[in-house]
Amino acid sequence: MAEPQPRTAGDVEEEVVKAKSAEDRKAAAALASMDSSGDGTEAAEVDAAAVSKAMKNLGTAPAAEKKEVKKVKVDTADVALLVSSLIIFLTLCSFSWHIFGSAADKFQRTVSDTYIEPNETQRQRSAAGKMLSSILLITGALVAWRVYKFITGLRYNIARAKSTGLPYYIVPINPVNNVVQALSFIWHPVWKLLVPKKYWEKIVDVCEHNWQYEKKFAPFAKMGENILIATPTSLMLHTANPGVIHEITSRREDFPKPLEYYGILAMFGRNVVTTEGALWRMHRKVTSPSFNEKNSALVFKAAIDQAQGMTDHWLRTQKDGSFKTVEHDTMSLALNIISYAGFGLRLIWPGQSLPADADPKLARYASLDPPEGHTLTFSESIGGLLHHLLPLLLTPKLIMNHAPFRVFKEAKEARDNYDLYMQEFLQQKIQEVRRGDKDIGMDLMGSLVATSYQDKQAGSKAGIQLDDSEIIGNAFIMFLAGHETTANVMHFTMLELANNPAAQRRLQQDVDAILGRDTDPATWNYEEKVGAMQASMLGAVMNETLRVMPPVVEVPKKTSATKEQTITIDGVRHTLPTNTYLGLCVTASHRNPRSWPARPSRITGAPDDLDDWVPERWFRPSLSEEEKQLPDVPETEDFGEYAGPDTSASMFRPVRGSYIPFSEGPRACLGRRLAIVEVITALAVIFQKYSIENAVDDWASNDEVARMDRAQKEALYAKAVRRSRDVIASCEARITLKLHNGRFVPLRLVRRGEERFVDWFDS
């Protein structure tokens, strides 16, 4: 891999000039000043020469920059189209005129017979006729225009699809749009009715909501690892090809994020997830220093405290022998950990009280009752916000504020409460900065405020200055990104461990060996233990959950509006036109048989086990070194955060681009190290003292289970495992992949040694 180079003053200057908008210029200038005053450790952007060199190493020099595929000109076919649209339009008008004109006539005659003077009638009749004809004219014109746009748009995108040299499929509507997916029950039948089966039978699978999780690798097995789709409004490529994924994620500037899909995440202000170009670099520079090893150690400590709080809570509430709130509770666990490590806020479980050394100013955030001025607790406001993200995005503020629906009221209440909490928190941090408090910068919000306000105070003109909404926007994104994703991984890992008792037993053996069965978790040392934990079954179960149930099922990218890009697919160069949507399909690439060694499924009897949760696969030998070597596209700038691999070096190492739960390259997840530490630590705490079993009380009481023999117990537990797998199969990706519509799997926490099933059962 090419060594990162320091950015020169020339590079920086060029970036300032390249920055298009005033905001981008502000950001680039801020970075320029940072760079010129910095220690020179920052590395270079991907530069064209280096990419070219890397491509040459592959034996394929990059094609000379081609011009954008020319917009399909209005040629004879277009003229014919326009004429035919006009004919449709005129026919429609005259036909409607005929029908509605005579209907209006009849209506007017009826009315005039009773109420209106004859000459008045005539005037009314002609006015009604005129109005009808205007409506018809406008409707006809719109229909004709839409037909024209549909056909020319489709022809244009088909031409662009052809220019790539890849096989392509035609779909009548852009299927990436959420609303279009939700309405598939209307347009799919029409599409299937009007178009011969061979044109839709394969591609229809990738036009449905949740296809990435439900269909998994199947569409790619049928259509190849790259599925190109032309629609009247767009060209899109879904890929499960590791080489393509690696190249796209490595070339950040060539393949930016389609920000139009991220509007929802900018609700409280622009942030590191919702920006691109120089502005993104500024946000990333300010946020990344908080993602250091010191904070990982804090997460380790917080995860120990919080996992103990959660198990105590389960034991207290497990009245009928089981608990049904594992999803809710893992969400609380993750929120409490990120609140502490990222923001210095101590949140507690019901029944717990704040430690004596807790900052009284922050107690209002931990309160289990809404503090003065609020109608929700801090946790409730964040929970409500996440729960109602879609209505909050899709509903205009005016309707949200006034419509009498419960969902809008709840969404508004959560948003207003959260906003207020954050404003209060921000003001508190600003005051601390103004007072010059020494420990400011320990937490994320503190360091965001310090970076922006200390510079302002010092009168610096060029320093990075996020405005208040950007500080709150970044805080929101850290709560959101660091919360639901990690909670889902913990939730599904616990469900899978209950379904796979042999894996659970092996996990416990590893915990005993690394951390000791009787040790107090409060004494565990981060630096000493974390490496071994990641290389053990703790790391394996987390990696496997992230493989089978990645919280983010597709990472969206695109080519820019101004420049087409070339990529290499299995050694052949292809050109992707401007504005091509690129979907890096996480669920499918995690199941691509080319990248993942497989064995026959023990669960379904399928020839491979790639759809099954099998953590032991992480101890299988890696693919050959030769296969692991993908084109060496240089990495881009170092932003200071954790840069190590996502999986332990001693385990199975996936081919680059084949395992992307955290995405890859310069825009990979900023919080991945925190997430890994959090998950493996919480699991270690839980499984050191306890086992987790599926609850069976829907079928048998505790007494009945006690009277059962092994065979009866085996049949009973197998039933519970089947139910759990069915529920897991019903997950849906709505922002992240999780259970919806009140679905859950009941579990039971038992002290080790008191298990009824998982100490012997083997699925």
Ligand code: HEM
């Ligand atoms: C298991 C847990 C997690 C998973 C699977 C995950 C996954 C991802 C993915 C796939 C992306 C790329 C998204 C895209 O390109 O659209 C991403 C970005 C990001 N994640 Fe995570 N994430 C996790 C935990 C966290 C945590 C704990 C934090 C912070 C506390 C965090 C903060 C971020 C941020 C700030 C970005 C944007 C980075 C950028 O664009 O520069 N994530 N994450």
